Amino acid sequence: MSIITRTSDAVEPQDWRQLLAGSFRQASELLHYLNLQPADVELSEQACRDFPLLVPRPFADRMQKGNPQDPLLLQVLPQQAETLEVTGYITDPLAEKHANIQQGIIHKYHGRVLLLAASGCAVNCRYCFRRHFPYQDNRLSRKQWQQALDYIRNDNSIEEVILSGGDPLMLQDEHLQQLLQQIEAIPHVRRLRIHSRLPVVIPQRITTALCHMLADSRLAVSCVLHINHANELSENDLFRFKQLQHSGVVLLNQAVLLKQVNDSLRDLSELNKQLFEFGIVPYYLHLLDPVKGAAHYDVPESQARHLHQQLQQILPGYLIPRLVREEGGKRHKTLLPS
Ligand code: SF4
Numbered sequence: 001m002s003i004i005t006r007t008s009d010a011v012e013p014q015d016w017r018q019l020l021a022g023s024f025r026q027a028s029e030l031l032h033y034l035n036l037q038p039a040d041v042e043l044s045e046q047a048c049r050d051f052p053l054l055v056p057r058p059f060a061d062r063m064q065k066g067n068p069q070d071p072l073l074l075q076v077l078p079q080q081a082e083t084l085e086v087t088g089y090i091t092d093p094l095a096e097k098h099a100n101i102q103q104g105i106i107h108k109y110h111g112r113v114l115l116l117a118a119s120g121c122a123v124n125c126r127y128c129f130r131r132h133f134p135y136q137d138n139r140l141s142r143k144q145w146q147q148a149l150d151y152i153r154n155d156n157s158i159e160e161v162i163l164s165g166g167d168p169l170m171l172q173d174e175h176l177q178q179l180l181q182q183i184e185a186i187p188h189v190r191r192l193r194i195h196s197r198l199p200v201v202i203p204q205r206i207t208t209a210l211c212h213m214l215a216d217s218r219l220a221v222s223c224v225l226h227i228n229h230a231n232e233l234s235e236n237d238l239f240r241f242k243q244l245q246h247s248g249v250v251l252l253n254q255a256v257l258l259k260q261v262n263d264s265l266r267d268l269s270e271l272n273k274q275l276f277e278f279g280i281v282p283y284y285l286h287l288l289d290p291v292k293g294a295a296h297y298d299v300p301e302s303q304a305r306h307l308h309q310q311l312q313q314i315l316p317g318y319l320i321p322r323l324v325r326e327e328g329g330k331r332h333k334t335l336l337p338s
Contacts, residue, residue, distance in 0.1 A: 016204040017172075020122055024055040027078065033060060040068040047078035050293065051131050054124040059201040062231055071229045071261045075125055081296035082126065091132035093289040095328030104140045104148040109331055112160040112193075113152060116140075117168035117179065123201045125226075127258060127297045129289035129326075130166075153186050160191040169198040173209045184218050192219040195254075197226045199244070203237035206244050215247035222250040224283070229262050230274040238278060245279040252283040255321065257304050258297045265310045272311070272319040282321040284333070289326060301325075301336065309338035 024030040027043055030053065055076045063070045099108040106114035119139055124131075140148060152158050161183050171179070183189055198205040214221050223244065227233065233241075245251055253275050255262065262268055272282040285308065288298050299307075308323045324333040 014204050016198075016202045016207070019056055019058060019202050019204055022057055023122070024057070024060060025053060027053050030055055030060060030077075034063055034070075034073065035066045036068055041073075041077060042080045044078050044080040044083055047080070047082040047126075047293070050082070051078065051124055051126070053078055054121070056122050056202045058203060059123060059232075062234060064231075069260065070231075071267070072231055074261050075127070075228060075258065076123060078126065079296065082293040084295065086292075086295035089290045089292045089295045091292050093129055093291045093328060094326055096130075096133065098329070102147065102151060103137065103144050105151050106164070107151075111157055112162055113155075113158050114162045114164045115148060115152070115168075116165055117163045117176075118165040118170040120170050121165065121167040122170065122198045122205075125197070127256060127288060127291070127294040129291045131291060131293065149182050149186070152183070152189065156188040158189060160193060161189055162193040162195060164195045167196050167198050168194055169196040169205055169210075173207065173213065176210070177213050180213065180217060180219075190220060192217065192221045194221070194223045195226070196223060199223070199240070200225055200227050200232050203234070203240045206240040208243070211243050211247040211249075214244075214249050220250075221248065222252055224252045224254055225280060226255070227253050227271070227275065227280070228255045228258060229267060230270040233274050233278055241278045241280065251278075251280040253280045253321070254284040254286060255282075256286045256288060256297075257299045257307075258288065259299050261297070263299045263303070263307070265307060265314070268307060268311055269315055269319075272315060272321065276319055282319055285321040285323050287323075287325040287336070305336060305338050308336075312338060 024033065027048060028038065031038060031041065053076065059072065063072045067073070096106055099106045101107055104116045106116065108114070152161060168176070180192070183192060241251065255271060257263060262271060268285070275282050287301060287304055288294060304323060311320055323336045323338065325336060326333050
């Protein structure tokens with residue numbers, strides 16, 4: 001792992017936990033902050049009750065004030081369309097219930113296992129395929145943590161542990177460190193992958209302590225960020241992503257193709273260029289998982305393939321993410337041709 005310069009966390013301008021605590025939880029407050037009126041958007045109280053609004057301030061700061069069609073706002077705003085029943089849109093679109101073989105563990109893929117390290121997120125994305133996931137059944141006691149780690153210890157085909165959630169970076173650094181040490185002590189585990197949206201919605205989560213911890217790990221570490229639009233990345237935070245990268249962490253991105261958010265050639269090409277400039281490899285472009293309440297984000301597969309084909313005509317190959325769909329019960333993602 002590469003060496004990074006050590007500085008005190010005391011120099012961090014703002015603590016991510018304070019920023020998280022100050023998140024918007026009321027749609028009216030978020031709209032007021034963005035200079036919008038309730039009449040400007042199709043807000044739904046029912047949708048707010050079903051899946052509460054949660055938006056950290058640094059993410060709201062990336063939204064354009066006065067624009068009800070802002071692509072970041074549309075990802076987090078509880079809209080009336082969520083309450084419509086649409087055939088084929090269900091609560092567990094990836095059939096994870098069957099792969100949730102014990103508390104805290106989802107084992108779908110060969111050689112890899114998902115450890116549900118945290119049940120909360122820093123942002124509630126309305127299109128999330130786990131928006132109905134029974135996190136309350138997967139909150140682990142100390143004993144259950146040990147059982148989850150025993151599961152990994154007892155299956156020596158598992159080479160990669162994927163920290164998922166919720167968002168695993170919701171864990172405090174000390175807890176993350178303890179978890180990391182326990183995983184590192186399992187000889188057959190070689191790689192650690194962290195799926196997180198926190199570095200995007202609260203970039204201050206990329207603390208110096210976190211970077212040191214990952215730099216010092218014996219595991220090969222990757223972090224999969226979930227960025228859907230170029231506006232989510234601010235030049236002001238470039239140094240944080242560089243710090244993470246200089247810690248030896250491979251940064252990858254999985255975007256979801258979302259109607260009115262990023263379903264244009266311009267938005268997608270700008271996203272992939274911006275990712276690369278931040279040291280993040282465009283990895284996957286996912287079709288929407290058909291989760292109940294998210295049908296209004298759907299982009300038809302034919303349109304997705306056409307967009308992907310157009311991307312190939314204007315961008316170099318290393319800026320083209322793989323177009324994929326995930327299907328419940330399948331042991332790998334389905335690659336879609338352009
Ligand atoms: S951060 Fe990830 S897990 Fe959390 S709501 Fe958004 S998409 Fe879902």
